[in-house]
Amino acid sequence: MASLARRRTTDLVVKAVSTGFAALSIVLLAWILWTLLSRGLPALGPHVFTRITAPPGAGGGLLNAIVGSLIQIVVALVIGTPIGLMCGTFLAENGRGTQIANVVRFVNDVLLSAPSILIGLFVYQLLVVPFGGFSGWAGSIALAILVIPVVVRTTEDMLNLVPIGLREAAFALGAPQWKVVTFVTWRAARAGLVTGILLALARAAGETAPLLFTSLGNNGWSINLGAPMASLPIAIYQYAASPFEDWVALAWAGALIITVGVLTLNVLSRLILAKMK
Amino acid sequence: MAASISGTEANTALIAAHKPTGRISDPIFVGLLWASGIFVLVLLGFIIAMLFEGGLPALREFGISFVWSTMWNPVTERFGAGVMVYGTVLSAVIAVIVALPLSFGIAFFLTEIAPGRLRRPIGVAIQLLAAIPSIIYGMWGFFVVVPLIAAYVQPPLIEWLGPIPLIGALFQGPPLGAGMLTAGLILALMILPFITAMFVEVLESVPPMLKESAYGVGATTYEVYRNVSVPYGRTAMVGAVMLGLGRALGETMAVTFVIGNATRMSASLFAPGATIASTIANEFPEASIGSLKLQALLQLGFILFVISFIVLALSRLLVRSKLKS
Numbered sequence: 001m002a003s004l005a006r007r008r009t010t011d012l013v014v015k016a017v018s019t020g021f022a023a024l025s026i027v028l029l030a031w032i033l034w035t036l037l038s039r040g041l042p043a044l045g046p047h048v049f050t051r052i053t054a055p056p057g058a059g060g061g062l063l064n065a066i067v068g069s070l071i072q073i074v075v076a077l078v079i080g081t082p083i084g085l086m087c088g089t090f091l092a093e094n095g096r097g098t099q100i101a102n103v104v105r106f107v108n109d110v111l112l113s114a115p116s117i118l119i120g121l122f123v124y125q126l127l128v129v130p131f132g133g134f135s136g137w138a139g140s141i142a143l144a145i146l147v148i149p150v151v152v153r154t155t156e157d158m159l160n161l162v163p164i165g166l167r168e169a170a171f172a173l174g175a176p177q178w179k180v181v182t183f184v185t186w187r188a189a190r191a192g193l194v195t196g197i198l199l200a201l202a203r204a205a206g207e208t209a210p211l212l213f214t215s216l217g218n219n220g221w222s223i224n225l226g227a228p229m230a231s232l233p234i235a236i237y238q239y240a241a242s243p244f245e246d247w248v249a250l251a252w253a254g255a256l257i258i259t260v261g262v263l264t265l266n267v268l269s270r271l272i273l274a275k276m277k
Numbered sequence: 278m279a280a281s282i283s284g285t286e287a288n289t290a291l292i293a294a295h296k297p298t299g300r301i302s303d304p305i306f307v308g309l310l311w312a313s314g315i316f317v318l319v320l321l322g323f324i325i326a327m328l329f330e331g332g333l334p335a336l337r338e339f340g341i342s343f344v345w346s347t348m349w350n351p352v353t354e355r356f357g358a359g360v361m362v363y364g365t366v367l368s369a370v371i372a373v374i375v376a377l378p379l380s381f382g383i384a385f386f387l388t389e390i391a392p393g394r395l396r397r398p399i400g401v402a403i404q405l406l407a408a409i410p411s412i413i414y415g416m417w418g419f420f421v422v423v424p425l426i427a428a429y430v431q432p433p434l435i436e437w438l439g440p441i442p443l444i445g446a447l448f449q450g451p452p453l454g455a456g457m458l459t460a461g462l463i464l465a466l467m468i469l470p471f472i473t474a475m476f477v478e479v480l481e482s483v484p485p486m487l488k489e490s491a492y493g494v495g496a497t498t499y500e501v502y503r504n505v506s507v508p509y510g511r512t513a514m515v516g517a518v519m520l521g522l523g524r525a526l527g528e529t530m531a532v533t534f535v536i537g538n539a540t541r542m543s544a545s546l547f548a549p550g551a552t553i554a555s556t557i558a559n560e561f562p563e564a565s566i567g568s569l570k571l572q573a574l575l576q577l578g579f580i581l582f583v584i585s586f587i588v589l590a591l592s593r594l595l596v597r598s599k600l601k602s
């Protein structure tokens with residue numbers, strides 16, 4: 001065995017390097033945020049929120065992209081949340097300990113980390129090809145498929161935190177299961193369930209790849225879900241890769257808006273969770 | 278633990294024994310719960326089936342050699358997945374190689390070194406890296422990292438390592454900035470929070486008694502980490518790395534911005550390349566419905582699904598087996 005002095009030195013060196021690694025990751029996070037702020041803030045102005053996308057040099061904004069994103073996210077949440085909530089409840093209540101619940105949980109974990117671009121291709125095959133065109137509906141459904149596994153996961157985790165005694169007390173009073181779940185279990189886990197929805201919202205807001213082949217993007221004003229619909233991530237993608245300075249600036253402004261929104265949602269859900277525990 | 282297990286069983290038994298007394302609402306509610314559970318199963322099956330079916334014509338046209346053929350020529354309509362499969366695996370492996378030591382270090386820092394008050398904020402900050410959307414990494418990579426790598430990282434590496442036989446081939450070519458290595462580095466940063474979070478979770482589940490025994494015979498903090506904590510959580514930690522790998526394989530937007538999108542094979546890490554996901558995102562707009570190219574892209578998607586499914590499934594099994602015991 002090496003001498004004590006040498007072992008102590010190794011220990012110190014590893015501690016220093018590990019602390020350095022942690023510092024490095026914080027620095028990288030700060031660097032990304034700084035890049036967004038320094039390039040996005042100067043480009044941010046009222047025009048971003050009041051004008052729709054326009055050809056380079058015409059002083060356009062991102063209004064249609066922001067509205068399009070909001071519409072698709074809301075529709076995705078309206079479709080995905082109930083399914084996710086019910087599936088998570090199934091895993092935590094009826095299916096607990098059964099083989100089928102294990103399989104569902106496993107499949108949900110795979111869906112949670114599956115490449116989002118493939119969800120886009122799937123919805124393209126499912127809705128865009130048969131119905132003859134890109135549409136806001138297709139985009140919303142692609143996002144809904146991303147929302148579901150996030151909600152399932154948090155719902156199950158949160159319901160598992162609810163004490164068994166609460167359910168038993170309700171059952172003992174003769175309540176049917178739907179009443180126990182909706183009025184007792186869900187209510188007890190309310191804050192946790194909300195965090196799941198917030199996290200799903202954050203995920204849907206930043207996803208670009210699944211929208212490429214579903215809602216496509218739209219440079220005009222359209223709130224028709226049956227037609228191609230603009231979205232913030234797609235507009236950013238299109239503008240960032242363009243050679244026009246004002247478009248690139250708008251892309252940074254959009255990137256800043258999305259990141260601030262997504263990070264706020266994440267911090268918010270963490271605060272709610274911390275309060276619960 | 279024992280109390281909660283018996284509580285769980287009691288609960289299941291209770292639900293099973295509970296017969297709704299002539300109500301119609303309960304069977305409907307329970308039916309909905311089951312339907313949602315089954316829905317998720319069916320959804321995955323449906324996704325696999327649709328991707329396979331969409332890409333089937335390409336598979337018929339080019340045969341099974343589609344999977345490894347390195348030809349990708351939209352003009353002559355000869356397609357093969359070889360270059361993209363190589364790029365997907367290589368960029369993801371680079372990401373894991375870079376992220377792994379960092380995750381080990383950060384997990385060590387978070388579980389053993391950081392003072393209690395700092396632990397949470399630093400942990401949360403690192404988790405925020407996972408929340409930043411892929412496209413933001415892409416823009417940051419494209420506008421900030423790529424020029425830096427082209428100016429400061431690649432020229433010296435090409436000069437020093439390029440002439441070495443064998444390894445040198447990895448570091449040759451013009452310093453473009455965009456390429457396989459840059460994509461791997463950006464991916465490393467993106468998967469870092471996932472791997473670290475699971476490492477921390479596993480390390481925190483190590484029984485304190487084990488660690489204290491090691492401290493008791495005079496081991497240093499690092500020795501306990503290396504010889505007690507890490508071996509204890511080894512299986513689940515391998516699972517965590519697989520999860521990171523699975524995430525890196527399918528990452529799209531960030532990679533599309535920084536990999537250079539060249540659909541030809543190159544030995545150099547500095548050369549532009551392509552992954553399956555970046556190729557789909559990049560070439561899709563030029564593929565019309567029913568074209569052979571679109572079918573080739575769908576087949577690429579199916580291959581990506583198979584690769585990431587295997588990796589993610591393995592990850593899940595490894596993590597679960599450990600956390601259960």
